[in-house]
Amino acid sequence: MDNKKPKQKFSIRRAFDNKRFTAIFSVVLAVALWLVVITVIDPNQSRTIPVKVSYDYDATAYKTQGLDLINPPSRTINVQVSGDNSVIGGLTSSDLLVYPDYSTVTGSGDYTLKIEIEKSDSNKKYEITTGNEQYVEVTFDKVVTQKFPIQVSAVGVEPAGGYYMDVPLCSPSEVTLSGPASEMSLIDTVSARVQLTEVRTESVIASVKLTYIDGNGKEVETKNVLSDYDQVEVTIPIYKIKELPVSIVYTGAPAGYDTAQLNAALSQSTIRVAGPAEQIDALSEYTCYVDLTKFKLGESVHCTVSLADGLRNIDSVQDITISFNTVGFITKTVTVTQIDIVNAAAGTTVSVPTERISSVTLIGKESELSALSQDSVIAQVDASPSNISVVRGQQNMPVKIIIPSSESIFATGAYTLLCDITTAAQEEAAQAPAPAA
Template sequence: MKKNNKDNKKSLLDSRNVRILLSVLIAVVIWMIVTLAIDPGSSTSISGVPVDFGYDSDAYAKLGLDMVNSPEARVKVTLKGDGGDLTSVKDAGDMIVYPDFSSVKGAGEYELPLKVRLKSSQLNNLIEATADGKVTVVFDTVEEKTFDVEVEVQNGSISVAEGYVLHGTTAKPGKVTVSGPQGELDKISRIVAPLGYSDGLQDLTESKLATVELQARDADNEPVALQYASMDNTLADVNISVYQTIELPLKVNFINVPSGFDVNTLDYTLSQQHMTVTGRPSVINALTELAVSDFDLANSFALDKAYQLNVELPDGVESVDNITTVTLTFNTEGLTTKTVNVSNLRIINQPANMQIKLNTNRLNNVVLVGPKEELEKLSASAVSAVIDAGSVQITEGTENVAAEIRVPSSSSIFAVGSYSAECSIQVSGAGG
């Protein structure tokens, strides 16, 4: 039995098929050892690897530069080294491809070679990695500038109907900030909202709103193409303000006119009887006349004198001819003055809770103005001084209260100057 076992083992090793199989296995092992561990000349490549333009940015940032373009690139990376090492680099995620910024010395456009760094620091010493091609990168100092938006109305782009005017145009936003390379921003002189021809902007009778694309212009008013710079707003809403025009009469408002006096007896002239104004249609259509500043008849009138009065325009209304004042003159031919002493003093509208006593018995040197014939016939007894206690603020004690000079018998005579009478005032129920 022992002899037979020995014969069986010998026959297995001597089998031709067994020897062939063993030979193949040995050859494969030897090939793998040579290919993966021994052969230093192996190479492989990976395509579509993205270039990381932000990597190693300190190289140009320390020069005060920024990358002003937005480059993108994918390249092929070739790897050389031992076969076993190469198998550790499977795809683009195992490496970083970035520009070589060593040649960047200042602002400008550069064509830069690429570097490759394997993420495994150990493999960087074992594998040679190279990237195909170069990339173009632009550097400059990035700045910001803010410009007012100027509306440019091009010829024929807007027309208004008869009786209306183009009051103005305003843009919203009114300012735009442009950011980008200094060299490009230095070319910009202004930001314009060019308002060209558009349907709906002809024969206007009301204000309109138009959306306009903003444009950068240089000092010669030529468009500046923004290659790298950008605006924080590229569109503006332009308000086209349309006003209506109308001619209106001017009117003087007389104040401090005594009761019974008819201002129509005054013969006066304004240097301008009418004024052409413009404003929003809703405001203009509600006007029938325009007022100049109040004229104080009692305290301002004098014979043979001219007065400059302001034209008081309502909000939103403007003078087409930029007139702000007019001259008021009186025809005083036939008028004269007369000075009288007035003894007829009385109190009206006395409050129920007050007792008012006149301490003044006569007002001296009251100056009257009126037609000469009437004044010559007028006696002092026809003139009265009225203290209206209900129209002034009075307190207990003694005080001077304004007196209005009246001529009941005439509607064309009035007093000039200011007059007052001393009164003793006591509140009812208070001790005296």
């Protein structure tokens, strides 16, 4: 027995009895009728397009006057257009120009400008039907650019006992501001202000916002001034203080010479310095040097105070004067005929063609120097290998004047002798047999 159901024939009446079919058919029919209306019966339609106001269009109208727009407001205009739907249906905001009319701008100030609306492409066939005129409020001014040094102020900084605050530093040290002349003219200085609490024993580094100060010392509120830096890094150095005794070191003195007999006196027996604690703690004294080869009776020696990097001269002592009580001292000029060569290396020959050194100046106590014989003065040439720079030939060598019999007389001035020098290497080369022809 065959149980298959017979196929039913399509029936329009039966289809319209189906609610789903009826709903879909109604939508399709409505769209079709709408397309017929807008393309055949009434093709002219209208629509609204939001367009942002362009402040750059026709900007030469005010820029040729040296003016700039100051922080113009962001504004969107709803532009109504009408025309053939096949045309206006594809329009976007780029097809329309919306801009202020700058024709009334004649100088700095606030203006209410009419907004103009145009087609970007005048060949397109549609109409702009926006009704009421619209306006935008803007400000014009001349833009000024100026550099300002940053003035740092530290408030409430309290160094601990034995410490002091050095001049605050700022990085960068200057800032470039740009803005309308009306606002820039109010700014007298640019300040970086640091406010701290608590007692400090170490330097402080802080990130600080810049403030603008007028000529009366009051903060200036600006809306349109731009800066290449909004914040700067301020360092407030907190340094440890130490008082250092001043000592004297003599150079050029003969071995065994008692410098105490010169009775030196310092114009400043101590100096106060400051710096990072680890650097200060390593210091025990400040040294001034006196070169006896340049010493002159009756004259003082000036020691320029020079500190290592990172240290500060708190009392700003730039010069220390060293005076000498040399009452009873005299000078004497002698000719030295005894010349000794010392420390020459084996195989090195050093000879002095000159038999004497004239005009050697000695300083000492009158009681001893007056009785000193020229034969008691020796000119000594140090011929150590490190002092010789030639293999064979002549070289000027420094001379040291010594008085072995005295501990209170020394020579001043610098002396040299021209010496003949032959080294062992040169001697061997001279004695070597000539190569066979």
